[in-house]
Amino acid sequence: MAIQTRSLSWMERVYLSLLKGLGITFRTMFRKHIVRKYPEEPIPRSPITRGQPRLAQNEDGTTRCVSCGLCEFVCPAYAITITGGETERFIEREPKEFQIDMLRCILCGFCEEVCPKEAIFMSDELEFAGPTRAEHVLDKQALLRPISKLRQRIEFSNSIYNRWRRTALPADPAKNPAGPAAEPPVAIGVPHTDPTVRNAPSQDSNKNLPTRREP
Amino acid sequence: MFSAIDWSLVAAMLLITALAFGGTVAVAGAMSLAERRVSAWMQFRIGPNRVGPFGLLQPVADLIKFLFKEEVMPEGAHPVLFRLAPALAAIPAMMTFAVVPFGIGNVTIPFLGIDRPLVVANLPVGALYFLAIGSLGVYGIILGGWASNNKFSLLGSVRSSAQMLSYELSLTLAMAAAILMSGSLQPMEIVRHQAEHGWNVIYQPIAFVVFLIAMFAETNRHPFDFAECEPELVGGFHTEYSSMKFALFFVGEYSAMVGMSGMITTLFLGGGHVPFLAIEHTPWWLSVLAFAVKTGFFLFLYLWVRWSLPRFRYDQLMDLGWYKLIPVALANLAVTGVLKVIL
Ligand code: SF4
Ligand code: SF4
Numbered sequence: 001m002a003i004q005t006r007s008l009s010w011m012e013r014v015y016l017s018l019l020k021g022l023g024i025t026f027r028t029m030f031r032k033h034i035v036r037k038y039p040e041e042p043i044p045r046s047p048i049t050r051g052q053p054r055l056a057q058n059e060d061g062t063t064r065c066v067s068c069g070l071c072e073f074v075c076p077a078y079a080i081t082i083t084g085g086e087t088e089r090f091i092e093r094e095p096k097e098f099q100i101d102m103l104r105c106i107l108c109g110f111c112e113e114v115c116p117k118e119a120i121f122m123s124d125e126l127e128f129a130g131p132t133r134a135e136h137v138l139d140k141q142a143l144l145r146p147i148s149k150l151r152q153r154i155e156f157s158n159s160i161y162n163r164w165r166r167t168a169l170p171a172d173p174a175k176n177p178a179g180p181a182a183e184p185p186v187a188i189g190v191p192h193t194d195p196t197v198r199n200a201p202s203q204d205s206n207k208n209l210p211t212r213r214e215p
Numbered sequence: 216m217f218s219a220i221d222w223s224l225v226a227a228m229l230l231i232t233a234l235a236f237g238g239t240v241a242v243a244g245a246m247s248l249a250e251r252r253v254s255a256w257m258q259f260r261i262g263p264n265r266v267g268p269f270g271l272l273q274p275v276a277d278l279i280k281f282l283f284k285e286e287v288m289p290e291g292a293h294p295v296l297f298r299l300a301p302a303l304a305a306i307p308a309m310m311t312f313a314v315v316p317f318g319i320g321n322v323t324i325p326f327l328g329i330d331r332p333l334v335v336a337n338l339p340v341g342a343l344y345f346l347a348i349g350s351l352g353v354y355g356i357i358l359g360g361w362a363s364n365n366k367f368s369l370l371g372s373v374r375s376s377a378q379m380l381s382y383e384l385s386l387t388l389a390m391a392a393a394i395l396m397s398g399s400l401q402p403m404e405i406v407r408h409q410a411e412h413g414w415n416v417i418y419q420p421i422a423f424v425v426f427l428i429a430m431f432a433e434t435n436r437h438p439f440d441f442a443e444c445e446p447e448l449v450g451g452f453h454t455e456y457s458s459m460k461f462a463l464f465f466v467g468e469y470s471a472m473v474g475m476s477g478m479i480t481t482l483f484l485g486g487g488h489v490p491f492l493a494i495e496h497t498p499w500w501l502s503v504l505a506f507a508v509k510t511g512f513f514l515f516l517y518l519w520v521r522w523s524l525p526r527f528r529y530d531q532l533m534d535l536g537w538y539k540l541i542p543v544a545l546a547n548l549a550v551t552g553v554l555k556v557i558l
Contacts, residue, residue: 018524025523029256037261 045124047156050109053100054123056154057144062087064119064147067095071111071120079104080111091117098140103133112157121150121157227329232313235335239312243469244274246514253518277462284458289364292455296362301460304355305467307348311474314341316403319410319487319502320494332403333487333499341402342394345478346387349433352471353379356435356452359464363455371451374441374529381536382432382439385425388544392422392551393482402478406486410494416483421547423483425540430479432536434471437521439532476513477506484509 011017036043045051056064067084085096111120123145130136147154248263248270255262264270288297318333338344353376360372393415394400397408409415416423432439443451453464480486486509487502488494527535 021523022519025257025519028259029253031259033256033261034259035261 043126045126047124047152049124049126050107050122051125052102052107052123052128053105053109053111053120053143054125054145054150055098055140055143056119056121056147056150058147062089063094063098063140063144064117065095065098065115066091066093066117066119067098068093068116070114070116074110074114075105076108076110077104077106079106095140098143100138100143102128102136102138113161118154121153123150123153223327223329227324227327227331228335230324231331231333232335235312235317236309238317239309239470239473240466242473242514243466244278246469246472246518247277247465248273249514250518250521253515254522257519257522281459281462286458286460287455289455291364293362293364296358297455298460300355300359300362301456301463301467302355303358304352305463305470307351307355308467308471308474310348311345311471312477314338314344314402315474315477315481316406316486317477317503317506318499319406319497319506320499322499333503334403337403338401340400342390342400342405342482345402345474346383346390349471349474350379350383352467355464355467359456360452363452365455367448367450368452368454371441371443371448371454375435375452378432378439378441378532378536379435381533382429382540385536385540385544386429386433388541388548389422389426389429390482392419392544392548393426395548395551395555402481402486406481406488407494409485410488414483414485414488419483419547419551421543422551423479425544425547426479426483428535428540430475431517431520432532434468434475434517436468436472436517438524438526440521440526441529441532472514472517473510476510476517479513480506480509 009017058064067082069082069084072080072082079101081097081099081101082095083097085094086092087094107122109122112122128136251273252262252270254260262270263273266272266276288294313335314337316332316334316337321330321332323330336344356375356379357372360368360370360375393405396415396418397405399405399408405415431437435441435443441451443453445451448454453461456464487497487506489497489501489505492501
């Protein structure tokens with residue numbers, strides 16, 4: 001392609017047009033800056049923010065996790081270590097210890113996706129710094145968050161994952177007084193309306209993908 | 216012989232020297248902060264604001280950081296010259312301010328009762344001293360680049376020496392025009408002449424512009440910073456320098472800027488002369504303030520230009536120096552001389 005050139009004007013040839021540039025920078029000096037003073041002005045977070053995984057805690061202070069071990073199994077980074085235990089509560093099992101090594105975690109969100117009891121969620125906590133390795137291995141006490149704090153994320157993740165679910169699982173309050181019915185109502189099967197999520201995969205979205213041919 | 220020494224005179228001179236020297240270095244430090252703040256404002260940013268109120272203690276923090284950094288000397292570097300170069304760059308730059316009058320007239324120093332002019336050394340050949348000492352600064356850059364055994368450093372210093380040699384000519388010619396106007400090489404005299412007959416910038420606008428451009432090239436600042444030239448030469452002559460040696464190059468650069476800004480104020484903007492105010496009626500502090508404001512404007516101009524204009528190409532730089540500035544300055548000098556004789 002030929003390079004488009006244009007002959008310089010008189011102003012440009014004697015470098016007088018440099019003054020124009022100086023004018024622009026001088027005006028900019030008095031314009032508003034666009035920097036966020038980060039630690040003082042926190043980053044705005046929406047439910048779609050996939051921060052560090054946290055365990056949900058019921059209003060009465062009990063854990064929701066039943067130490068089924070699915071998240072430990074699915075975790076691609078082997079970040080989760082669960083020591084199972086029993087409880088008098090209806091759910092019968094709860095973790096004695098639940099550790100996530102945040103130095104291993106890759107924030108993939110698989111644990112949240114796989115959990116059958118809505119017990120582990122990607123929170124909006126992003127800050128992550130410390131001088132030792134040990135303090136990044138979080139135990140159960142450090143991981144537990146009241147479920148009210150995770151409410152938005154729970155609704156959001158349900159609206160995402162439930163699009164693949166044919167039927168919503170109805171809770172039965174008569175059969176199960178201490179169990180799921182006591183849980184705060186969570187929208188199930190509601191298609192997501194978050195405008196930040198675009199092009200979510202549909203059931204037959206891989207129809208258009210080119211098939212890989214075996215040699 | 217010793218009894219003839221007037222100790223109060225010595226004390227007065229030391230006081231003025233300390234003021235001028237401390238002022239130069241302090242302003243050089245402040246410039247390192249101003250550079251970052253101004254560049255930030257020009258780019259919609261805030262700049263360093265963490266150390267002290269409004270980040271004002273940032274230069275102090277930088278100094279402490281530089282002091283504790285490791286000094287690295289590259290293999291094959293010349294041990295003596297490598298260590299000498301930063302000092303050679305910084306000391307002449309700080310010395311240039313000695314002949315710049317930072318006020319007008321005399322000041323009576325309290326407790327000593329001595330009348331001294333507001334200048335460190337009121338040399339009769341001050342302008343020559345300024346040029347001579349100022350051009351010594353290029354040795355620091357040449358030696359620094361040569362001694363560090365690095366291709367990029369050497370390229371940077373070769374460029375910078377060629378650039379400073381060619382622009383020194385225009386600088387001197389422009390200065391000569393201003394000197395012709397007042398008929399004296401003594402900066403104090405030049406200032407007094409301007410206070411009585413009007414500023415040189417009115418009578419010598421061409422010399423003023425030439426001096427302004429050459430001043431940017433002499434101090435190796437944008438748009439003529441070919442000694443550093445980060446995108447092409449890594450860091451130029453100071454690529455291999457670390458710690459306090461690097462800081463010395465920086466202090467040298469900023470001190471040279473302060474000296475040059477002071478000199479252009481003295482030569483063309485009437486130094487510490489307040490417009491429409493006779494010398495006799497100007498209190499000394501007001502003249503110092505006037506000088507500070509004018510010098511501050513040129514210091515700001517340095518930053519302003521740096522963050523607005525792109526760097527020249529090297530051949531454009533030489534072209535501008537030899538084919539444009541020197542003929543213009545020469546013609547200006549000739550016309551000034553002829554007019555001076557006729558009128
Ligand atoms: S987010 Fe991914 S990596 Fe982190 S704990 Fe959960 S499954 Fe493991
Ligand atoms: S998948 Fe859920 S219920 Fe199972 S162990 Fe993990 S957090 Fe607990």
